[in-house]
Amino acid sequence: MSRAGQEQDRGEGSAARVPSGRLRLGGRVFGPGDxxxxxxxxxxxxxxxxxxxxxxxxxxxxxxxxxxxxxxxxIDVGGVKAGYGAHVSAAEEIRRTVPFVAALRERHPGVVISVDTWRARVGGECAEAGADMINDTWAGADPGLAAVAAEHGLALVCSHSGGLAPRTDPHRVAYEDVMADVVGTVTGLAERAVGLGVDPDRVMIDPTHDFGKNTYHSLELTRRLGELAGSGWPVLVAVSNKDFIGETLDAAVTDRLAGTLAVLAVSAWEGARVFRVHDVAAARSALDAVAALAGS
Structure with missing residues (x-):
């Protein structure tokens, strides 16, 4: 029986239609202050x-x-570059990710394994190999992906890409209110996922800085992240070394750590819960400092 089915047998999955404040990833539970x-x-x-x-x-x-x-x-395992590049078939993405997820599951049984993919086929095979969550950074481009998360009892990240297809960049993108657009999109995707059977405590929302957005939009989202956290869904931010930080500071991709840590700290203060990063030690220290300042 899948984890989703086991939770319904315990009376947890089907009754709860909104997030409880707990975030359940694999076998771990993260509380509101974590x-x-x-x-x-x-x-x-x-x-x-x-x-x-x-x-x-x-x-x-x-x-x-x-x-x-x-x-x-x-650990977030990706098999396809997010931006422009050579075409990667689903079969090749599976070759890059599935055996690695299986080996990672055996080597680190207690770590939460995430797979960064927009494809339902890839998500399903990674779930069979031992993945705990799907990080869908392309806003449900494959509508079957949420059903895969439900079938396997996985956590799911619901994101905002401004309507872009996977691996494309925005051109003169404009929003009347970028935060309103983000909130409407990601909460709608979260509600759809729960309707398909994903445990509400396993759903996260991501404003998805730089995807379908320019630097102004990504800065605006960071300043107003508390509005997104106020939706009640746990917020994931993936800002590490991104272009909006580089453009703001006129910094090359190898010189964006200070800017990254500043954005992480602001995001944590505004209520973000999960932080996708390249430098784990620096991020952990920055987030521990924010937690101490917040008294949590």
Whole structure:
């Protein structure tokens, strides 16, 4: 029986239609005051940040070991670069991710394993290999992905991409109110996921900085993140080394750590719960400082 089915037998899954304040990822539970750090491990040859440093199986596993040692709660495994690049078929994405997820599950049984994919087929095969959650950064582009999360009892990230297709960039994008657009989209996707059977305590929402947005929009979302957190759904932010930080500070991709930590701290103060990062140790320290300041 799937985890979703087990939870319904205990009377938890079907009765609860809204988030309870708990965030349940794999076998772990994060309360309202907890900050979960998600480490990025991209099994791609063309990642914008590490330029393929973790494309190889062994190097990727070493990166996981280091991230776990430095305090990562979640490992986010990606098999396709988010931006423009060579076409990657579903079969190739599966080849890059599924065996790695299986090995990661065996090596680190207590860590939460996330898979960054927009494809239902990939999500399903990674679930069978031991993944705990799906990080869908393309706003439900494959409508079957939420059903896969429900079938396997996985957590699901619901995101906002401004209507863009996967792996495309915005061109002169405009919003009357970017936060209103984000809130409407991600809460609608969250409600749809719950309607399909995803446990509300396993649903997160992501404003998805830079996806379908320019620098102004991403800064605006950060300033107003408390409005998104006020929806009641746990908020994930993925801002690490992103272009809006580089453009704001005129900083190359290798020189954005200070800006990243500033945005992480503001996001945590405004109520974000999960933080997708490249530098786990620095992020953990920054978030612990915010927690101390908040008294939590």
């Amino acid at each position: 900050h979960a750090v998600m480490a990025v491990v991209n099994r791609t040859p063309d990642s914008f940040y590490d330029k393929g440093a973790t494309f190889g199986f062994a190097s990727a596993m070493r990166a996981v070991d280091t991230a776990v040692e430095r305090g990562a709660d979640i």
